Amino acid sequence: MDSVVTDDQRMLLDTSVRFIEETYPIERVRTGGYADAATRAEYLRVTAALGWYSMLVPERLGGGSVTANGLVDAALIAAKRGAGLQPGPFVANNVVGYALAEADGDRFAKVVQQLVSGEVTAAWAVGAPLVPEASGGRIEATATRDGHRIDGVARLVQDAASADWLLVTADVDGRPGQFLLAADSPGVVVTELASLDLSRGFAEVRFEGAHAGADASVSADLVERQLAIACVLTAAESVGAMDRDFATALQYAKDRIAFGRPIGSFQAIKHLLADTSLALEMSKAITLAAARSLGAGDEHGAQAAAMAKAFVADAGQRLAQDCFQVFGGIGFTWEHDQHLYLRRLATDAALYGSSDWQRERLCQLAGL
Numbered sequence: 001m002d003s004v005v006t007d008d009q010r011m012l013l014d015t016s017v018r019f020i021e022e023t024y025p026i027e028r029v030r031t032g033g034y035a036d037a038a039t040r041a042e043y044l045r046v047t048a049a050l051g052w053y054s055m056l057v058p059e060r061l062g063g064g065s066v067t068a069n070g071l072v073d074a075a076l077i078a079a080k081r082g083a084g085l086q087p088g089p090f091v092a093n094n095v096v097g098y099a100l101a102e103a104d105g106d107r108f109a110k111v112v113q114q115l116v117s118g119e120v121t122a123a124w125a126v127g128a129p130l131v132p133e134a135s136g137g138r139i140e141a142t143a144t145r146d147g148h149r150i151d152g153v154a155r156l157v158q159d160a161a162s163a164d165w166l167l168v169t170a171d172v173d174g175r176p177g178q179f180l181l182a183a184d185s186p187g188v189v190v191t192e193l194a195s196l197d198l199s200r201g202f203a204e205v206r207f208e209g210a211h212a213g214a215d216a217s218v219s220a221d222l223v224e225r226q227l228a229i230a231c232v233l234t235a236a237e238s239v240g241a242m243d244r245d246f247a248t249a250l251q252y253a254k255d256r257i258a259f260g261r262p263i264g265s266f267q268a269i270k271h272l273l274a275d276t277s278l279a280l281e282m283s284k285a286i287t288l289a290a291a292r293s294l295g296a297g298d299e300h301g302a303q304a305a306a307m308a309k310a311f312v313a314d315a316g317q318r319l320a321q322d323c324f325q326v327f328g329g330i331g332f333t334w335e336h337d338q339h340l341y342l343r344r345l346a347t348d349a350a351l352y353g354s355s356d357w358q359r360e361r362l363c364q365l366a367g368l
Contacts, residue, residue, distance in 0.1 A: 037162075049118070078233045079240035082243075082244075092158055095229055125169070144211075154168075169220070178219065227305075239284055248323070
């Protein structure tokens with residue numbers, strides 16, 4: 001995705017890659033070092049200094065992007081994160097920071113500034129009807145005399161167990177409503193989950209009569225755009241993981257000798273690698289196009305985001321399985337990194353709506 005970038009973008013990406021390789025390489029991903037509070041705080045501090053959480057926030061609130069299209073900048077970072085299987089609430093911090101800044105920037109200025117600086121983190125607790133109930137759960141908000149009562153559950157919420165704030169997107173009489181709650185608010189129960197993805201932490205967030213005061217209400221006008229941004233950034237992380245997984249498989253095909261020749265010289269492997277490479281390049285192209293369209297405010301941005309999420313979700317899982325075929329038996333061992341990429345790609349595919357749901361959403365957006 002970064003074959004054509006500006007000098008400023010290249011500097012940002014090179015610095016980000018150097019940080020990933022020196023501070024949190026795959027070896028540390030395996031040990032789960034991010035679960036340690038001190039490690040997590042330092043990780044957030046440094047990545048915030050790199051600008052990872054500022055690209056979608058205006059400068060007046062402490063943000064700022066490298067180019068005029070902050071979503072493209074964020075997507076390029078996301079791809080590097082995916083390649084290194086990085087932890088942390090990158091997507092959520094950017095989505096929540098964007099929502100608070102654009103919808104109610106003055107009222108939530110302090111929270112936005114702290115998100116940008118890495119002092120606090122946020123999780124996006126979103127359920128039906130915005131995302132499928134099967135994967136997202138359902139959250140309902142009922143108006144009370146002094147605010148709203150929130151009940152329901154959000155599933156697969158990344159890093160909710162360590163989040164300081166929750167942006168809750170709920171059903172309010174058939175329409176979306178949003179509320180910013182402290183993660184330790186009464187009536188909020190966060191349960192860590194044993195996730196397929198070993199590189200990140202996920203939790204179930206249950207709301208049992210949680211109270212959201214009038215001052216906690218966040219404009220819901222940007223909910224659809226929030227979902228589109230989350231889809232683009234998640235797809236970008238998947239593309240990064242796909243790129244690294246394929247590069248590793250390609251190198252293995254060159255190095256592994258069978259019957260006196262590299263296995264990559266056999267026709268069956270050649271065809272498999274060629275087809276897989278094509279799917280990878282198409283995934284890069286559609287994701288970058290979606291980031292450009294949505295980031296520029298194009299009227300078709302939301303449709304492009306749904307297309308990218310649907311295509312990459314399917315292509316990513318297929319690519320991982322194809323790489324298994326190249327690696328053969330060694331790819332199925334715990335010590336090999338292949339299963340870590342498969343787990344990441346499978347989890348990304350389920351986040352913010354499966355490929356089938358995204359296609360249905362695309363039809364709705366197109367008025368079909």
